[in-house]
Amino acid sequence: MKWGKGDGPRGYHHGDLKEALVRAALALIAEKGPAGFTFADAARWAGVSPAAPYRHFRDRDELIADVARRGFEQFTLALTKAWDDGKPGLMVAFDRLGKSYLDFAKREPSYYSAMFEAGVSIDADPQLRAASEAAFAVLRGAAEKLVAQMPPKGRPPALMVALHIWSMTHGIASLFARGDAARRTLPMPPEDLLEASVLIYLRGLGLPEQSAGR
Amino acid sequence: MKWGKGDGPRGYHHGDLKEALVRAALALIAEKGPAGFTFADAARWAGVSPAAPYRHFRDRDELIADVARRGFEQFTLALTKAWDDGKPGLMVAFDRLGKSYLDFAKREPSYYSAMFEAGVSIDADPQLRAASEAAFAVLRGAAEKLVAQMPPKGRPPALMVALHIWSMTHGIASLFARGDAARRTLPMPPEDLLEASVLIYLRGLGLPEQSAGR
DNA sequence: TGTACATCAGTGAACGCGCGTTCACTGATGTAC
């Protein structure tokens, strides 16, 4: 399944090389880490000559940035689906959201690496930046709904809450849930660690479970 | 200040090449990221022939692992000093501890990269592993003192608390406080974000500020 | 429907480069007596 869409190999023209290169990058990142693959590698993996990728990407960085962008798009989809507009209750939806974040890091370690660990500068590429912000917007929207449940006095800023949740989750994902060798071993599933952490945090905000729309 | 200890260049024998190579690695990581430097680079930076490093390190990975190990040692020192056995009060000491973590990531981005982002397998090298565990032990010790303040009923496991704090802090450090290009911009200082996060978390644990030994 | 032509997406050979690594070597340092 080297090229998943049009099936069967074709002749002189590959037909879908851009997609194939992205898949190659994902496979090679999974194999050797984000720093461990080369443009030539990707070409070889896709079964084309080393010059072919230049028709589609200026250089290796542009390829990685494209992978990261696609990663953020899929990430946004997954988070949106998990949050599901806060249904049926904010707390249960929020918990799903966190688990979905972690699940993505575990299920798609290659995307996750390209997005967060490949050293691509998010701000340099507007498309990448937009994709990244769309993902964060899901978190932020959820945080807004959550703080809106609280009495107006002493309501924490939604942005802060979103950043906190993001940080906790990203911290757990980076330290304990990645697919590669740098992962630390942990005496419990990372999902449990995250769930407890988020619950304690929300309690600290003054959001006991029963008050949050259950 | 290429070789800081014995000053002045010497002749045929460098005299302190191992140290110089470590410093070279730190400088080059700062410049190009953990993946962006080579063994030959380090030799060049230290002003020796490309074969010289082989007298001190088997390969590039061994050099990076050594840098990471030293990083963890310094990290342990900084954390220990910040925690200061919980004096004068657990909450204020805990806050110092978190800030110190963040400060290290910001002050020593090269060490931090080598420790957490260079893809070295912690478990492969016993010395590295021990150094890493010593750093975590400081966090864990602090968490133990903290939960010991709580009524025995419903006391959370200290290990969990330590892992939570580690994750939050590492998440913030990775996303917002690193020195390199992958850092996201943030509408507030990362230290403030962390402080708020830890305070909310501790409140969620049932540790109001005044009950914690102040 | 057929044909001529333009354009597109790939080839494959070639290049310069820097890296990792080995090797016999040599200058400097330490030590036994």
Place this chain on the structure above:
DNA sequence: TGTACATCAGTGAACGCGCGTTCACTGATGTAC
């Protein structure tokens, strides 16, 4: 204190390799008439 020798820590030349990149090219595809 001096000398002979062993050991240590570096040299520098050399190698094979794979990468990035360019280039003229060519087969396949699309389009105008």
